[in-house]
Amino acid sequence: MAATKIAVYSVPDLKNTTDDALPNYLTSLKFKQSHFLTDVRLALGYSAVVIAAITFYADYKLGWDKTKYWTFWAVLLYFTLNGALTFWIWGVEKGKVFAGEVDHPSVGRKSLSIASSVAKYTPIYNITVEYTNAEGETKTLRLSSPFTRWFDNDGFFVARPFQQWLASEIPLIGQVDPKNKGGDAKAAGSANGKSEVAVPVEQEKYDTPKKTTSSDAAPTGTKSRRGKRG
Incomplete structure:
Protein backbone atom coordinates (compact mmCIF):
# COMPACT_ATOMS: atom_id res chain seq x y z
CA MET A 1 0.00 0.00 0.00
CA ALA A 2 1.31 3.43 -0.94
CA ALA A 3 2.41 5.76 1.83
CA THR A 4 -0.04 8.49 2.78
CA LYS A 5 1.13 12.07 2.62
CA ILE A 6 -0.06 14.32 5.43
CA ALA A 7 0.22 18.02 6.24
CA VAL A 8 3.47 18.54 8.13
CA TYR A 9 1.99 21.42 10.17
CA SER A 10 -1.02 19.40 11.39
CA VAL A 11 -0.10 18.07 14.82
CA PRO A 12 -3.24 15.84 15.08
CA ASP A 13 -2.42 14.20 11.73
CA LEU A 14 1.19 13.64 12.80
CA LYS A 15 0.02 12.04 16.04
CA ASN A 16 -2.66 9.86 14.46
CA THR A 17 -0.28 8.52 11.82
CA THR A 18 2.35 7.76 14.46
CA ASP A 19 -0.25 6.13 16.72
CA ASP A 20 -1.24 3.81 13.86
CA ALA A 21 2.39 2.89 13.15
CA LEU A 22 3.23 2.01 16.76
CA PRO A 23 1.07 -1.13 17.18
CA ASN A 24 1.96 -2.23 13.64
CA TYR A 25 5.64 -2.20 14.59
CA LEU A 26 5.10 -4.02 17.89
CA THR A 27 2.89 -6.73 16.40
CA SER A 28 5.58 -7.31 13.75
CA LEU A 29 7.89 -8.16 16.69
CA LYS A 30 5.36 -10.78 17.89
CA PHE A 31 3.88 -8.60 20.61
CA LYS A 32 0.32 -9.78 21.17
CA GLN A 33 -2.03 -6.82 21.45
CA SER A 34 -4.93 -6.91 23.89
CA HIS A 35 -8.14 -5.43 22.48
CA PHE A 36 -9.97 -5.41 25.81
CA LEU A 37 -9.98 -1.60 26.16
CA THR A 38 -11.23 -1.11 22.60
CA LYS A 94 -5.94 7.49 29.06
CA GLY A 95 -4.68 7.72 25.49
CA LYS A 96 -3.35 4.16 25.28
CA VAL A 97 -2.42 3.16 21.75
CA PHE A 98 -1.04 -0.26 22.67
CA ALA A 99 -1.53 -2.74 25.50
CA GLY A 100 -0.34 -6.31 25.35
CA GLU A 101 2.48 -8.73 26.04
CA VAL A 102 5.28 -10.63 24.36
CA ASP A 103 6.63 -14.13 24.89
CA HIS A 104 10.18 -14.04 23.55
CA PRO A 105 13.16 -16.36 24.23
CA SER A 106 15.37 -13.42 25.23
CA VAL A 107 12.95 -11.88 27.74
CA GLY A 108 10.28 -14.48 28.56
CA ARG A 109 6.68 -13.34 28.96
CA LYS A 110 6.51 -9.56 29.57
CA SER A 111 3.74 -6.97 29.42
CA LEU A 112 3.84 -3.57 27.74
CA SER A 113 1.47 -0.62 27.43
CA ILE A 114 2.06 2.72 25.70
CA ALA A 115 -0.07 5.88 25.87
CA SER A 116 0.57 8.88 23.65
CA SER A 117 -0.21 12.59 23.83
CA VAL A 118 0.70 15.93 22.24
CA ALA A 119 0.44 19.55 23.30
CA LYS A 120 -1.48 21.97 21.10
CA TYR A 121 0.68 23.59 18.40
CA THR A 122 3.73 21.62 19.59
CA PRO A 123 5.00 18.90 17.19
CA ILE A 124 6.48 16.75 19.95
CA TYR A 125 5.34 13.14 20.44
CA ASN A 126 5.01 12.23 24.13
CA ILE A 127 4.56 8.67 25.33
CA THR A 128 4.11 7.07 28.71
CA VAL A 129 5.40 3.50 28.79
CA GLU A 130 4.68 0.82 31.37
CA TYR A 131 6.57 -2.46 31.00
CA THR A 132 7.78 -5.45 32.96
CA ASN A 133 11.54 -5.53 33.47
CA ALA A 134 13.83 -8.54 33.87
CA GLU A 135 13.11 -8.72 37.62
CA GLY A 136 9.37 -8.83 37.03
CA GLU A 137 8.85 -5.27 38.28
CA THR A 138 6.59 -2.78 36.50
CA LYS A 139 8.55 0.24 35.32
CA THR A 140 7.27 3.54 33.93
CA LEU A 141 9.02 5.71 31.34
CA ARG A 142 8.05 9.10 29.94
CA LEU A 143 9.65 9.85 26.59
CA SER A 144 9.40 12.66 24.03
CA SER A 145 10.71 13.18 20.52
CA PRO A 146 9.96 15.62 17.65
CA PHE A 147 7.90 14.32 14.75
CA THR A 148 10.62 15.54 12.39
CA ARG A 149 12.61 12.52 13.47
CA TRP A 150 10.40 10.17 11.45
CA PHE A 151 8.50 12.46 9.05
CA ASP A 152 10.26 13.88 6.01
CA ASN A 153 9.76 17.39 4.66
CA ASP A 154 7.06 16.18 2.25
CA GLY A 155 4.89 14.72 5.03
CA PHE A 156 5.69 11.02 4.55
CA PHE A 157 6.21 8.73 7.52
CA VAL A 158 9.62 6.99 7.63
CA ALA A 159 9.43 3.85 9.77
CA ARG A 160 13.10 3.10 10.53
CA PRO A 161 13.92 6.18 12.66
CA PHE A 162 10.71 5.69 14.62
CA GLN A 163 11.50 2.04 15.29
CA GLN A 164 15.06 2.90 16.32
CA TRP A 165 13.79 5.48 18.77
CA LEU A 166 11.44 3.01 20.45
CA ALA A 167 13.99 0.18 20.53
CA SER A 168 16.70 2.48 21.92
CA GLU A 169 14.63 4.13 24.64
CA ILE A 170 12.42 1.23 25.81
CA PRO A 171 14.54 -1.66 27.18
CA LEU A 172 11.92 -4.35 26.59
CA ILE A 173 11.55 -3.45 22.89
CA GLY A 174 15.32 -3.17 22.53
CA GLN A 175 15.74 -6.72 23.83
CA VAL A 176 13.20 -8.07 21.37
CA ASP A 177 14.49 -5.97 18.45
CA PRO A 178 18.26 -5.61 19.01
CA LYS A 179 18.96 -4.64 15.37
CA ASN A 180 17.24 -1.30 15.96
CA LYS A 181 18.63 -0.80 19.45
CA GLY A 182 21.18 1.99 19.74
CA GLY A 183 19.78 4.00 16.84
CA ASP A 184 19.94 7.29 18.72
CA ALA A 185 19.31 10.70 17.19
CA LYS A 186 22.94 11.24 16.24
CA ALA A 187 23.48 7.82 14.67
CA ALA A 188 20.12 7.32 13.07
CA GLY A 189 19.45 10.92 12.14
CA SER A 190 16.00 12.14 11.32
CA ALA A 191 13.80 11.59 8.34
CA ASN A 192 14.99 14.97 7.08
CA GLY A 193 18.67 14.12 7.44
CA LYS A 194 19.16 16.24 10.58
CA SER A 195 20.68 14.94 13.79
CA GLU A 196 19.66 17.72 16.14
CA VAL A 197 16.55 17.46 18.30
CA ALA A 198 13.95 20.09 17.53
CA VAL A 199 12.52 22.30 20.27
CA PRO A 200 8.79 22.96 20.70
CA VAL A 201 7.48 25.24 18.03
CA GLU A 202 5.78 28.46 19.07
CA GLN A 203 2.06 28.78 18.56
CA GLU A 204 2.39 31.65 16.11
CA LYS A 205 4.34 29.49 13.68
CA TYR A 206 1.42 27.12 13.32
CA ASP A 207 -1.35 29.62 13.91
CA THR A 208 -0.81 32.82 11.93
CA PRO A 209 1.59 33.65 9.13
CA LYS A 210 4.20 36.31 9.61
CA LYS A 211 2.93 39.73 8.60
CA THR A 212 4.96 41.92 6.27
CA THR A 213 4.99 45.61 7.06
CA SER A 214 5.37 48.37 4.55
CA SER A 215 8.91 48.99 5.71
CA ASP A 216 9.83 45.38 4.95
CA ALA A 217 8.51 45.52 1.40
CA ALA A 218 10.97 46.06 -1.40
CA PRO A 219 10.66 49.51 -3.11
CA THR A 220 8.97 49.42 -6.49
CA GLY A 221 8.93 51.69 -9.47
CA THR A 222 12.63 52.67 -9.23
CA LYS A 223 15.27 52.23 -11.85
CA SER A 224 18.97 52.11 -11.48
CA ARG A 225 20.78 55.00 -13.08
CA ARG A 226 24.22 55.01 -14.55
CA GLY A 227 26.25 58.10 -15.07
CA LYS A 228 26.93 59.20 -18.62
CA ARG A 229 30.42 59.05 -19.87
CA GLY A 230 31.84 62.31 -20.94
Whole structure:
Protein backbone atom coordinates (compact mmCIF):
# COMPACT_ATOMS: atom_id res chain seq x y z
CA MET A 1 0.00 0.00 0.00
CA ALA A 2 1.31 3.43 -0.94
CA ALA A 3 2.41 5.76 1.83
CA THR A 4 -0.04 8.49 2.78
CA LYS A 5 1.13 12.07 2.62
CA ILE A 6 -0.06 14.32 5.43
CA ALA A 7 0.22 18.02 6.24
CA VAL A 8 3.47 18.54 8.13
CA TYR A 9 1.99 21.42 10.17
CA SER A 10 -1.02 19.40 11.39
CA VAL A 11 -0.10 18.07 14.82
CA PRO A 12 -3.24 15.84 15.08
CA ASP A 13 -2.42 14.20 11.73
CA LEU A 14 1.19 13.64 12.80
CA LYS A 15 0.02 12.04 16.04
CA ASN A 16 -2.66 9.86 14.46
CA THR A 17 -0.28 8.52 11.82
CA THR A 18 2.35 7.76 14.46
CA ASP A 19 -0.25 6.13 16.72
CA ASP A 20 -1.24 3.81 13.86
CA ALA A 21 2.39 2.89 13.15
CA LEU A 22 3.23 2.01 16.76
CA PRO A 23 1.07 -1.13 17.18
CA ASN A 24 1.96 -2.23 13.64
CA TYR A 25 5.64 -2.20 14.59
CA LEU A 26 5.10 -4.02 17.89
CA THR A 27 2.89 -6.73 16.40
CA SER A 28 5.58 -7.31 13.75
CA LEU A 29 7.89 -8.16 16.69
CA LYS A 30 5.36 -10.78 17.89
CA PHE A 31 3.88 -8.60 20.61
CA LYS A 32 0.32 -9.78 21.17
CA GLN A 33 -2.03 -6.82 21.45
CA SER A 34 -4.93 -6.91 23.89
CA HIS A 35 -8.14 -5.43 22.48
CA PHE A 36 -9.97 -5.41 25.81
CA LEU A 37 -9.98 -1.60 26.16
CA THR A 38 -11.23 -1.11 22.60
CA ASP A 39 -13.87 -3.82 22.94
CA VAL A 40 -15.32 -2.24 26.09
CA ARG A 41 -15.38 1.20 24.45
CA LEU A 42 -17.18 -0.15 21.39
CA ALA A 43 -19.65 -2.12 23.52
CA LEU A 44 -20.59 0.98 25.52
CA GLY A 45 -20.92 3.15 22.43
CA TYR A 46 -22.96 0.69 20.38
CA SER A 47 -25.22 -0.15 23.33
CA ALA A 48 -26.16 3.51 23.71
CA VAL A 49 -26.89 3.77 19.98
CA VAL A 50 -29.06 0.63 20.00
CA ILE A 51 -31.09 1.90 22.97
CA ALA A 52 -31.69 5.24 21.23
CA ALA A 53 -32.78 3.47 18.03
CA ILE A 54 -35.19 1.11 19.82
CA THR A 55 -36.71 3.98 21.80
CA PHE A 56 -37.30 6.00 18.65
CA TYR A 57 -38.85 3.04 16.82
CA ALA A 58 -41.17 2.18 19.73
CA ASP A 59 -42.33 5.78 20.06
CA TYR A 60 -42.92 6.02 16.30
CA LYS A 61 -44.95 2.80 16.17
CA LEU A 62 -46.84 2.87 19.49
CA GLY A 63 -47.04 6.55 20.32
CA TRP A 64 -45.93 8.59 23.30
CA ASP A 65 -48.70 7.55 25.70
CA LYS A 66 -47.84 3.85 25.46
CA THR A 67 -44.07 4.26 25.59
CA LYS A 68 -43.45 7.22 27.90
CA TYR A 69 -42.75 4.99 30.94
CA TRP A 70 -40.19 2.92 29.04
CA THR A 71 -38.77 6.01 27.33
CA PHE A 72 -37.90 7.49 30.73
CA TRP A 73 -35.81 4.46 31.68
CA ALA A 74 -34.31 4.22 28.19
CA VAL A 75 -33.17 7.84 28.31
CA LEU A 76 -31.74 7.32 31.80
CA LEU A 77 -29.85 4.23 30.62
CA TYR A 78 -28.65 6.05 27.51
CA PHE A 79 -27.05 8.86 29.53
CA THR A 80 -25.60 6.34 31.99
CA LEU A 81 -23.88 4.46 29.17
CA ASN A 82 -22.55 7.69 27.67
CA GLY A 83 -21.22 8.72 31.06
CA ALA A 84 -19.54 5.35 31.46
CA LEU A 85 -18.06 5.69 27.95
CA THR A 86 -16.62 9.12 28.77
CA PHE A 87 -15.11 7.80 31.99
CA TRP A 88 -13.68 4.79 30.18
CA ILE A 89 -11.98 6.91 27.50
CA TRP A 90 -10.51 9.53 29.83
CA GLY A 91 -10.15 7.61 33.08
CA VAL A 92 -9.19 4.09 31.98
CA GLU A 93 -7.76 4.18 28.46
CA LYS A 94 -5.94 7.49 29.06
CA GLY A 95 -4.68 7.72 25.49
CA LYS A 96 -3.35 4.16 25.28
CA VAL A 97 -2.42 3.16 21.75
CA PHE A 98 -1.04 -0.26 22.67
CA ALA A 99 -1.53 -2.74 25.50
CA GLY A 100 -0.34 -6.31 25.35
CA GLU A 101 2.48 -8.73 26.04
CA VAL A 102 5.28 -10.63 24.36
CA ASP A 103 6.63 -14.13 24.89
CA HIS A 104 10.18 -14.04 23.55
CA PRO A 105 13.16 -16.36 24.23
CA SER A 106 15.37 -13.42 25.23
CA VAL A 107 12.95 -11.88 27.74
CA GLY A 108 10.28 -14.48 28.56
CA ARG A 109 6.68 -13.34 28.96
CA LYS A 110 6.51 -9.56 29.57
CA SER A 111 3.74 -6.97 29.42
CA LEU A 112 3.84 -3.57 27.74
CA SER A 113 1.47 -0.62 27.43
CA ILE A 114 2.06 2.72 25.70
CA ALA A 115 -0.07 5.88 25.87
CA SER A 116 0.57 8.88 23.65
CA SER A 117 -0.21 12.59 23.83
CA VAL A 118 0.70 15.93 22.24
CA ALA A 119 0.44 19.55 23.30
CA LYS A 120 -1.48 21.97 21.10
CA TYR A 121 0.68 23.59 18.40
CA THR A 122 3.73 21.62 19.59
CA PRO A 123 5.00 18.90 17.19
CA ILE A 124 6.48 16.75 19.95
CA TYR A 125 5.34 13.14 20.44
CA ASN A 126 5.01 12.23 24.13
CA ILE A 127 4.56 8.67 25.33
CA THR A 128 4.11 7.07 28.71
CA VAL A 129 5.40 3.50 28.79
CA GLU A 130 4.68 0.82 31.37
CA TYR A 131 6.57 -2.46 31.00
CA THR A 132 7.78 -5.45 32.96
CA ASN A 133 11.54 -5.53 33.47
CA ALA A 134 13.83 -8.54 33.87
CA GLU A 135 13.11 -8.72 37.62
CA GLY A 136 9.37 -8.83 37.03
CA GLU A 137 8.85 -5.27 38.28
CA THR A 138 6.59 -2.78 36.50
CA LYS A 139 8.55 0.24 35.32
CA THR A 140 7.27 3.54 33.93
CA LEU A 141 9.02 5.71 31.34
CA ARG A 142 8.05 9.10 29.94
CA LEU A 143 9.65 9.85 26.59
CA SER A 144 9.40 12.66 24.03
CA SER A 145 10.71 13.18 20.52
CA PRO A 146 9.96 15.62 17.65
CA PHE A 147 7.90 14.32 14.75
CA THR A 148 10.62 15.54 12.39
CA ARG A 149 12.61 12.52 13.47
CA TRP A 150 10.40 10.17 11.45
CA PHE A 151 8.50 12.46 9.05
CA ASP A 152 10.26 13.88 6.01
CA ASN A 153 9.76 17.39 4.66
CA ASP A 154 7.06 16.18 2.25
CA GLY A 155 4.89 14.72 5.03
CA PHE A 156 5.69 11.02 4.55
CA PHE A 157 6.21 8.73 7.52
CA VAL A 158 9.62 6.99 7.63
CA ALA A 159 9.43 3.85 9.77
CA ARG A 160 13.10 3.10 10.53
CA PRO A 161 13.92 6.18 12.66
CA PHE A 162 10.71 5.69 14.62
CA GLN A 163 11.50 2.04 15.29
CA GLN A 164 15.06 2.90 16.32
CA TRP A 165 13.79 5.48 18.77
CA LEU A 166 11.44 3.01 20.45
CA ALA A 167 13.99 0.18 20.53
CA SER A 168 16.70 2.48 21.92
CA GLU A 169 14.63 4.13 24.64
CA ILE A 170 12.42 1.23 25.81
CA PRO A 171 14.54 -1.66 27.18
CA LEU A 172 11.92 -4.35 26.59
CA ILE A 173 11.55 -3.45 22.89
CA GLY A 174 15.32 -3.17 22.53
CA GLN A 175 15.74 -6.72 23.83
CA VAL A 176 13.20 -8.07 21.37
CA ASP A 177 14.49 -5.97 18.45
CA PRO A 178 18.26 -5.61 19.01
CA LYS A 179 18.96 -4.64 15.37
CA ASN A 180 17.24 -1.30 15.96
CA LYS A 181 18.63 -0.80 19.45
CA GLY A 182 21.18 1.99 19.74
CA GLY A 183 19.78 4.00 16.84
CA ASP A 184 19.94 7.29 18.72
CA ALA A 185 19.31 10.70 17.19
CA LYS A 186 22.94 11.24 16.24
CA ALA A 187 23.48 7.82 14.67
CA ALA A 188 20.12 7.32 13.07
CA GLY A 189 19.45 10.92 12.14
CA SER A 190 16.00 12.14 11.32
CA ALA A 191 13.80 11.59 8.34
CA ASN A 192 14.99 14.97 7.08
CA GLY A 193 18.67 14.12 7.44
CA LYS A 194 19.16 16.24 10.58
CA SER A 195 20.68 14.94 13.79
CA GLU A 196 19.66 17.72 16.14
CA VAL A 197 16.55 17.46 18.30
CA ALA A 198 13.95 20.09 17.53
CA VAL A 199 12.52 22.30 20.27
CA PRO A 200 8.79 22.96 20.70
CA VAL A 201 7.48 25.24 18.03
CA GLU A 202 5.78 28.46 19.07
CA GLN A 203 2.06 28.78 18.56
CA GLU A 204 2.39 31.65 16.11
CA LYS A 205 4.34 29.49 13.68
CA TYR A 206 1.42 27.12 13.32
CA ASP A 207 -1.35 29.62 13.91
CA THR A 208 -0.81 32.82 11.93
CA PRO A 209 1.59 33.65 9.13
CA LYS A 210 4.20 36.31 9.61
CA LYS A 211 2.93 39.73 8.60
CA THR A 212 4.96 41.92 6.27
CA THR A 213 4.99 45.61 7.06
CA SER A 214 5.37 48.37 4.55
CA SER A 215 8.91 48.99 5.71
CA ASP A 216 9.83 45.38 4.95
CA ALA A 217 8.51 45.52 1.40
CA ALA A 218 10.97 46.06 -1.40
CA PRO A 219 10.66 49.51 -3.11
CA THR A 220 8.97 49.42 -6.49
CA GLY A 221 8.93 51.69 -9.47
CA THR A 222 12.63 52.67 -9.23
CA LYS A 223 15.27 52.23 -11.85
CA SER A 224 18.97 52.11 -11.48
CA ARG A 225 20.78 55.00 -13.08
CA ARG A 226 24.22 55.01 -14.55
CA GLY A 227 26.25 58.10 -15.07
CA LYS A 228 26.93 59.20 -18.62
CA ARG A 229 30.42 59.05 -19.87
CA GLY A 230 31.84 62.31 -20.94
